[in-house]
Amino acid sequence: MPKPDLPSVEDLLTTAVKELGGAERPGQVKMARAVQDALEKSEHLAVQAGTGTGKSLAYLVPAIRHAAGSEHAVVVSTATIALQRQLVDRDLPRLAEALEAELPKKPEFAILKGRRNYLCRYKATVGMPDDEGDQLFDPREVSATGRMVQKIQEWAEETETGDRDELVPGVSEQAWRQFSVTARECLGAQRCPSGGECFAELARERAGLVDVVVTNHALLAIDAMEDFAVLPEHDVVVVDEAHELVDRVTSVVTDELSDTGVGIAARRAGRLIEQGVADRLQAAAEDLQSLLAAAPPGRIDDLPNSLGMSLALVRDAAFGCLTALGPRSGDKDNPENASLRKAAFTALDEVHDTAQRMLDAFGGDSEVDRAEVVWLDAGHGRVPPTLRVAPLSVGGMLRDKLFGDRTVILTSATLALGGTFDGMAAQWGLGTDGWTGLDVGSPFDHTRSGILYVAKHLPQPGRDGLPEAYLTEIAELIEAAGGRTLGLFSSTRAANAATEALRDRLTVPLLCQGDDSTSQLVKKFAADPATCLFGTLSLWQGVDVPGPSLTLVIIDRIPFPRPDDPLSSSRQRHVAAKGGNGFMTVAATHAALLLAQGAGRLLRSTTDRGVIAVLDPRLATARYSSFLLNSLPPYWRTTDPQKVRQALKRLTTPT
Structure with a gap:
């Protein structure tokens, strides 16, 4: 624990804020104290900190103080490259300079990637x-x-x-x-x-000598799940953008199998073993190719005999190649041959283990006993049809591997869904004890700064694209706002359809995701207040445009997962089979998270004003609407379209 002669976290934060030219924010101070308290008690902490709180500083200051008084680094994990760069290129260098005189030595930091x-x-x-x-x-x-x-x-x-x-x-x-x-x-x-x-080794060595190691959720998961250590020894992890943790960990532990991957393993083995043995694996790849090309994409609930036989052929042929390769420690004195053998072993292990994992996924007697889901993704272009397997939950892995022997601080602007941390905590594998949830609020006055408008009068969205009433509503809202609109759509098809239908109707420039790189589109959107930008998922979470260029955020529908999404539909069914509410646990939680992220695009500075317009009337009428609404900031709410248009005209009319 930190030495008693170190300055308090409050004093260090005051020094940091002063040196960096900022102003003290109550939420930031509250969060820093809570992080310090969690570190002292070795308890996990989940902190919701709205945009503008200054949460990076609120966890970095106590993290640096902890590292200064202990023998271990603190690991900070992020979901996006943008936040990694912000921490390493801006926040940490400035903070190290600011705190150097207050600590025994200048804080050091490093970035570590896969x-x-x-x-x-x-x-x-x-x-x-x-x-x-x-x-x-x-x-x-x-x-x-x-x-x-x-x-x-x-x-x-x-x-x-x-x-x-x-x-x-x-x-x-x-x-x-x-x-x-x-x-x-x-x-x-x-x-x-x-x-x-x-x-890679030099980067790891540098990381082992510093106070703060910045990495990403994927590498954090690999370090926790694998038998070998990737990150330097540490006793504290800060997970920023923690709302992304489950999806990133799921991606890491998802395996795939295709004829291309099996063929690569066969070719690598064929350079080193008797060709006839490798040919059996190549033949199994061709059998798999024929089978997957004729199979319908989607979730596979029961293992067809043909697929079971094909997977067994792949597994057994890969095992035959592994046996033919001999001892894994062979060719120690021949680096070039050793690298060829290592590449072959790696590919064969992945093929063998994935085929076996997929066969095991169907071993449960009932839905309750299942732990994993298998599905087939359709091929496109040069990408062949691909089988994938993923766990129905990563909570148990996180509980045992990540939270087991270290203190974890989890933070994001969006964690308290439906007004509680319980949903996210369950996904992380945290029980009811050993952790604390804290919402430190936001510096924004949401009630005075923004309006949440739900278009209750519109028909419910269907599966046949955007109804004409939706297009008319979008056009009228944009005209009232004079452009200045970010349109967040639930699918690429909907974004493209709205763009195509409205470009001729509107007098303001309309950009659509896909017209150019997303970063270039956001720059053009921010530079011209009259411009509108339509897009899908990455815009829901990746746009930071303060000022008058973004006055209106339009959300076309509640962003539930697609009904045919193999993983989310399986997770819903699994929860229901165990006696829970699959829809609320999985689909509604997913929608609440994305809605809150989308709504968070509106206010990016304390002077911003504007409207969130949700066209889906279910947000006002459905039985689950209160859960979704309680996941959003406390904007002033209305269902009156006339009031909203008048408010937009007032906001965008020069005084």
């Missing part, structure tokens, strides 16, 4: 066989990839970090894959000829 994000010196030097070399490519794409490869080779001669994010503009995954390895493909620093100068 191994695939760093250039592999050995692979860049000796090269590796191309797993996809026998596939057909568009010559123009091959040429473009060649230029990217040359760019990486030139950069490799000068980079000091090997971090892929240094490459601006970026390169394709196909090009980067030729210069990187996964953690499982890596030979290890002791066996690799380039181990002494490995960029």
Whole structure:
């Protein structure tokens, strides 16, 4: 625990705010005290802190104080690259300068990413066989990839970090894959000829010497779930953007199987073992290809005999290749051959284990006994039809692996859904004890600054696109606002349809996601108050436009998961089979989270004013509406379209 001669967290926060030129915010002080209290008691803490609270400073100051008085680093995990960069490039450097005189030494920090994000010196030097070399490519794409490869080779001669994010503009995954390895493909620093100068190892060494390590949710999950340590030793984790944690962890523990992946494993093995053994795996890949090409996409509730036989063939053929490869420690003295063997073992292990995992997923006697769901994604372009398997819940994993032996602080602007932290806590695997939930509020006066308008008079949304009444309502709201509108739609199809239908009706510029890169579209939208921007999921959470350019946020419908979404529908059914309310636990919680994130786009500074317009009348009429409304900030509410148009005209008319 921190040494008694360290300044209090309140004094350090006051110093930091003063040095950084800010103003004290009650919510920030309350949060910093709560974080410090949780660290002292070794209890988990969930903190909802609205936009403008200054939550980064509120957790960084007590985290740095804790690190200064202990032997371990504090790990800060984020969901987005944007927040990672904000912390590493802006917040932490300024904070370290501000607190240097108050602490025994200047706080140090580092960023740590997954191994695939760093250039592999050995692979860049000796090269590796191309797993996809026998596939057909568009010559123009091959040429473009060649230029990217040359760019990486030139950069490799000068980079000091090997971090892929240094490459601006970026390169394709196909090009980067030729210069990187996964953690499982890596030979290890002791066996690799380039181990002494490995960029990933050097980054990890730096991270082991600092006070604060910034990483991402995926790497945090890998560190918690795998048998090998990825992050340096630590006893405290701060999870920022914690509303994303479950989805990111689910992605990490989701496995996939396709004929392409099986074929790559067969080719890697074929370079090292008797061809006939590898050919059996290639034949199993071709059998899987034929089966998946004819199968309907979607959730697979019962294992068809044909699929069960195909998966067993893949598993057994992969095991045959693994056996033929011999001891895993072979070829210690031949690095090039050792790297080929490691790549083969990695691909074969993944194919074998995933096929077995999919077979095991159907082992339960009833829905209650099931722990995982299997589904088929339809192929598109060069991506083949792909089987996927994911857990129905990651709460148990998080409880055992993440929360078990460290103190975890979870924070976001959106955690208290329906007015309580219980829903998110259940998803994280936290019980009723050992954690505290705290809402420190927001510096915004939502009641005076914003209106939540629900278009109760409109028909319920259907499955056949946007009704004409919705298009008319959108047009009238935008005209009243004089542009200045962010349209958040539940699907790409709806966003495109609204754009196509309204471009001729409106006199203001209308941008749609997909017209350009999202970052460029947001820049154009922010630069011209008359402009409107329509889009889907990434805009619900990724837009920060303070000022008059964003006065109206339109949400076309309550963002429930698609009824045919394999994972969410399976999770709903599983909860119901265990006696719970699957709709409220899964679908309504998902919708509440996204609604709150979407509504959060409106007020980004204390001087912002505007309207959230939800066109879906169910937000005013359905039995679950109170749960959704209680998840939103306390805006002034109305269902009167005339009042809203008048308010928008007043807001956008110069005085």
